[in-house]
Amino acid sequence: MSFDEGAVRVVRADKGSVLVAPDDGLEPLRAVLDRDGLAALDDGRAVPTVGDWVLVDDADGEPHVRQVLPRSSALVRDSAGATSREQVLAANVDVVLVVEHLDPDSDLGRVERLLTLAWRSGARPVVVLTKADLVPDPASMAQDVGAAAIAVEVHAVSAATGAGLEPLRALLTPGATLVVVGPSGAGKSTLVNALAGRDVMSTGERREQDGRGRHTTTHRELVPLPGGAVLIDTPGIRGIGVVADEDALATTFADVAELVALCRFADCHHEGEPGCAVADALATGELSRRRYDSWRKLAREAAYQARRADSRLAAQERNRWKKITQEYQRGMRGPGRPRG
Known part of the structure; x- marks a missing residue:
């Protein structure tokens, strides 16, 4: 063709x-x-x-x-290892389905981390809690996750029984692109199959010792769905390096950002300064220590990654000018002219 x-x-x-x-x-x-x-x-x-x-x-x-062609959105993670390179997981995505299992219990820190990646991408995040048929009170567990997923839809679903899938099917509008991200064993491929209405991704059996599904997806792949939407399934993410900006962190942790804005000093480190609204909220229980520690950890990681990226960009610029200078010198010498 x-x-x-x-x-x-x-x-x-x-x-x-x-x-x-x-x-x-x-x-x-x-x-x-x-x-x-x-x-x-x-x-x-x-x-x-x-x-x-x-x-x-x-x-x-x-x-x-x-x-x-230019991207309307890009889901980006920090690459593994000591380099400062970033990995684009998916491009031109409209909705990021952040998938987390209810059995075993959900990891709230991981949900916050993935939400930060999703907000930074420019796409709309939606949290999907799988294996709702394996826990006695999925609605209550979804509320707990919702407290860490501010302004984000949270749906408890069971791909095995079909329960809770209708709100997700409503997202599959013609031309829409969705990407599924989450840890190994969260049931991402099973969810994709349930939304597709057929087996388009291979799935593994559930492990008896910890209740998790086996890791089956080894690459990212775009799957067309009936009706014109497409889904991108991704391998399970073990270490999720954050590539975030201040806006993404402030959106994920809108409650913490609001408290920071109320501190007496603009450069408050929340370590005993007078008039610290964050410290007051921790003391009264308005802000949980877990939530605060998660915010601090992600903020530090994002700042470190930004510093590494700046160093990499500076090195690239130096190399670019070095090549320009070399090309200029070769042109000045001309063919066959001696160096000295």
């Missing part, structure tokens, strides 16, 4: 190539990355990821990705 008619969407990204899906209903085709020709986007070098819209041509007989 010819790729002259416009953009196609990345349904799966692998090293050196991607699978792209044309709008004409044909099977996805593999296209090679033209890394030297790809332009940089605002969020870094434009290596395409799942959900990206790209321009592809096959003028030389083999499909090549020539351009990644």
